[in-house]
Amino acid sequence: MTAPLVAVAHGSRDPRSAATIHGLMDVVRALRPELDVRTAFLDLSAPRLGDVLSAVHGDGYGEAVVVPLLLGRAFHARVDVPAAVAEVQQRYPRFLVHVSDVLGPDQRLADAAWRRLAQAGVSPDDPELGVVLAGAGSLHDPANRLAAEVAARWQAGTSWAGVVAAFAAAAEPDVPAAVARLRARGALRFAVGSWFLAPGLLPDRIERLAREHTGAPALAAPMADDTGVAELILQRYDDVRAAVSRPQEFSPAL
Known part of the structure; x- marks a missing residue:
């Protein structure tokens, strides 16, 4: 068996x-x-x-x-x-x-998060766009670095104003701080990528903060299925x- x-x-x-x-x-x-x-x-x-x-x-x-x-x-x-x-x-x-x-870490996760962002209508060729890649956050710093490394690769491969990893809890930056960094880089519009497998209370917190601090961002769904x-x-x-x-x-x- x-x-x-x-x-x-x-x-x-x-x-x-x-x-x-x-x-x-x-x-x-x-x-x-x-x-x-x-x-x-x-x-x-x-x-x-x-x-x-x-x-x-x-x-x-x-x-x-x-x-x-x-x-x-x-x-x-x-x-x-x-x-x-x-x-x-x-x-x-x-x-x-x-x-x-x-x-x-695995490239297939980054690819899944990218596909979800594209499904939200985000183009890689928008120099006025700031992207927050949002995850749960952990007290174990190497886990947070995975999202930060994906954000850095997205930054290098697009014309966006910036990409910043942000976290719902236990790690910095949070969403408001990430949005402030992106505004300082010239971002006028915003999108939120999802470093989550599934919806839940933490993704909802990310969405609420993103709406409060950016208005109407493009919101990617979790990687899910x-x-x-x-x-x-x-x-x-x-x-x-x-x-x-x-x-x-x-x-x-x-």
């Missing part, structure tokens, strides 16, 4: 978030219909990761591959996912749970399966 892919997202009180993640996993299933694909959440949404892994074990599988639907290796990737997996493995010592790397993101999830799964087949080379993400 081929190990199931268990995708685990953060979770949110906003029901749109879970619905969007389920939609993304439907795209994954469409790309790999023979694979058993299951969806789990760390918090605030159901089903929880431990419950899904227990169900996989109960269905007779001897192993599973967990793919964290996280854009960077911040607290949830470094603490929450390993803790949930460890609890399950204590309960079922012979059940093997492999954990892949998180989704970022982009096919490139679905392909990336499968790539993370395949990387683990390939590494497990070479035990001397396998170093689990835990």
